[in-house]
Amino acid sequence: xxxxxxxxxxxxxxWEQDELLRTYRGVVKKIVPRAQHMARKHPRLQKEISxxxxxxxxxxxxxxxxxxxxxxxxxxxxARDPRPACEPPEIPETxxxxxxxxxxxAPNTWWYRALALDDLCKPSSxxxxxxxxxxxxxxxxxxxxxxxxxxxxxxxxxxxxxxxEQFDRFEMLDTWVKDxxxxxxxxxxxxxxxxxxxxxxISYHMCFDPANPERPxxxxxxxxxxxxxxxxxxxxxxxxxxxxxxxxxxPETCEVVRTFQNFVSDDFRWEWxxxxxxxxxxxxxxxTRGMARTDRLLKVRVKVPSSxxxxxxxxxxxxxxxxxxxxxxxxxxxxxxxxxxxxxxxxDIPGGADARDEAMRRAGLDAEGREPxxxxxxxxxxxxxxxxxxxxxxxxx
Numbered sequence: 315x316x317x318x319x320x321x322x323x324x325x326x327x328x329w330e331q332d333e334l335l336r337t338y339r340g341v342v343k344k345i346v347p348r349a350q351h352m353a354r355k356h357p358r359l360q361k362e363i364s365x366x367x368x369x370x371x372x373x374x375x376x377x378x379x380x381x382x383x384x385x386x387x388x389x390x391x392x393a394r395d396p397r398p399a400c401e402p403p404e405i406p407e408t409x410x411x412x413x414x415x416x417x418x419x420a421p422n423t424w425w426y427r428a429l430a431l432d433d434l435c436k437p438s439s440x441x442x443x444x445x446x447x448x449x450x451x452x453x454x455x456x457x458x459x460x461x462x463x464x465x466x467x468x469x470x471x472x473x474x475x476x477x478x479e480q481f482d483r484f485e486m487l488d489t490w491v492k493d494x495x496x497x498x499x500x501x502x503x504x505x506x507x508x509x510x511x512x513x514x515x516i517s518y519h520m521c522f523d524p525a526n527p528e529r530p531x532x533x534x535x536x537x538x539x540x541x542x543x544x545x546x547x548x549x550x551x552x553x554x555x556x557x558x559x560x561x562x563x564x565p566e567t568c569e570v571v572r573t574f575q576n577f578v579s580d581d582f583r584w585e586w587x588x589x590x591x592x593x594x595x596x597x598x599x600x601x602t603r604g605m606a607r608t609d610r611l612l613k614v615r616v617k618v619p620s621s622x623x624x625x626x627x628x629x630x631x632x633x634x635x636x637x638x639x640x641x642x643x644x645x646x647x648x649x650x651x652x653x654x655x656x657x658x659x660x661x662d663i664p665g666g667a668d669a670r671d672e673a674m675r676r677a678g679l680d681a682e683g684r685e686p687x688x689x690x691x692x693x694x695x696x697x698x699x700x701x702x703x704x705x706x707x708x709x710x711x
Contacts, residue, residue, distance in 0.1 A: 323376060323640070324378060324379045324380040325376040325377060325379060326376065326378075326382040326383070326570075327371070327374055327375065327376050327377065327382055328371050328372065328374070328377075328381075328382045328385040328386060329374065330385075330386065330389050331372045331373070331374060331385075333389055333393075333520065334372070334385065334388065334389045334392060334521060335372070336522070336523040336525075337392045337396050337399050337400050337521045337522050337523065338399060338400070339400070339419065339420035339421070339424050339523070339524065339525070340421070340424060341420065341421065342368070342369050342372050342418075343365070344399075345368065345388070346365050346368055346397070348388065349363065349368055349384060349388055350362045350368075351361055352384055352387065352388060352436040353381075353384055356380065356384055358380040358383075359380050359381070359384065363381060363384075363404040367381065368381075368385075368612065371385055372385065373608055387648050389521065390519070392521055392522070393519040393520065394477050395474070395477065395578075396470065396521065397470050397473075397474065399526040400466075400470075400524045401466075401467075401470065402462075402463045402466050402467070402524060403416070403418070403419055403463075404463075405456060405458075405459045405460045405463055408448075409443070409448050409452045409455075409456075410448075412456070412459070412501050413444055413445075416444070416459075416674045417444065417535075419468070420524075421438075422441045423435065423437065423438060423441075424525065425440075425444075426440050426441075427525060428462060428525040429455065429457065429458045429459060429462055430458070431458070434451050434455065435449075435451060441708075443455075454607060465527045465528070466524050466527045467525075469522070469527035469528065470522070470527075472531075473522055473531055476531050476532075477531075478601060479510065479533075480513045480516065482602055483510050483513050483695070485513075485557070485602065486559070486602060486603075487507075487510050487511075487557070488553075488555040488556065488557040488558045488559075489505050489557070489603065490510065490558045491503050491507050491547070491550070491555070492555045492558050494506040495551070497574035497594065503547065504543065504544060504611050506548075507543055507546070507547045508540065508543050510536065511537070511543065512534055513532075514537070515534045515535040515536070515537045516533070516534060516535075517532075517533045517534065517535050518532065519532060520533065521529070522530065524541065557575055559602070559603040559604065561600075562603070562605070562606065563598055563600065564598040567625070567659060579668060581707060593612050595607060596610050612657070613653070613655050613656060613657055614652050614655075614656055615655050615656070616653070616654055616655075616656050617632075617651040617652070617653065618651060618652050618653075618654050619650075619651060620650035620651055620652055622652070623652045627652040627653075628652065628653075629650050629651070629652055629653060630650070630652065630653070631648045631649060631650050631651070632648070632649040632651065632664050637647065685702065
């Protein structure tokens with residue numbers, strides 16, 4: 315367990331704590347396990363954060379910048395997919411069983427407000443019920459709890475659908491609108507077209523609140539061109555919905571493709587110019603009516619100092635242009651090295667396999683195998699220079 319010391323020039327604060335706490339029923343302790351898991355695979359942290367540090371960050375105090383960024387990323391993750399954090403428990407028949415699952419989910423005060431029990435009992439009475447006895451009001455309380463759970467589960471389904479629609483709207487607008495047009499006519503198709511176009515005006519993603527499951531998911535800006543929707547839809551229909559995807563399911567099988575992908579990072583062009591071998595798994599996605607894919611990094615080609623070359627290996631040189639201020643001129647540095655393939659799973663990657671997979675997700679290798687856009691995350695997780703001894707990073711000389 316590590317407590318991070320604040321750095322005066324690298325501090326920030328997390329200002330959306332109220333949004334994040336809605337999903338976790340106001341309990342900071344429930345946020346800690348997920349935040350610590352994310353910290354272990356975060357490129358700039360790669361270690362567990364203490365609960366006291368997280369509490370400090372969630373209370374709005376200044377903390378080390380990567381910790382504030384981590385919580386902001388967690389809030390975005392929870393806003394996209396709240397179910398793992400807040401799916402409610404089944405409501406038991408007896409109050410003894412209810413006490414156990416209810417208090418694991420949220421405090422007494424939260425349940426009192428969420429179930430709107432003020433017309434049945436006082437807060438102090440409900441707190442007593444949740445520790446002992448079986449009050450005569452229990453059937454009414456359970457009835458409200460069951461109804462609440464149904465509302466939350468239905469709201470979570472809607473939340474997930476809206477999140478997917480918002481993500482896939484550009485790719486699937488033609489398909490979804492044409493399906494509605496064919497099934498229900500022009501009026502319904504226009505309403506669907508307007509609804510999907512509204513996603514373009516999202517100004518803020520809110521977090522799911524189990525105590526208020528009907529809470530809106532997004533805040534929208536007013537769309538000035540709404541009066542032009544009918545003309546835009548007609549133009550799309552006249553063009554024959556060019557991006558329409560027919561519902562033509564592929565067999566439910568997985569195809570594994572191993573590919574070489576070249577990549578060069580502009581930010582790290584002097585340090586990283588390599589190749590990777592990727593295992594690509596394809597499967598049919600009925601939602602997008604296309605093949606979805608997942609990538610897993612298997613091997614990476616790395617530079618090893620030429621002093622470690624063995625017979626048969628070709629020694630190459632990096633050339634780097636360096637500006638000498640005192641001479642006001644450029645000169646070239648040459649660094650000899652040899653290329654070697656490294657099995658990523660066997661390498662001591664900071665953060666482990668989770669960090670590697672997160673780096674692949676952030677790197678965004680595209681489906682057609684073209685040169686991807688690489689940021690610093692892959693470099694953070696997989697150093698381009700081979701580590702020969704634990705804890706020591708060798709540089710090319």
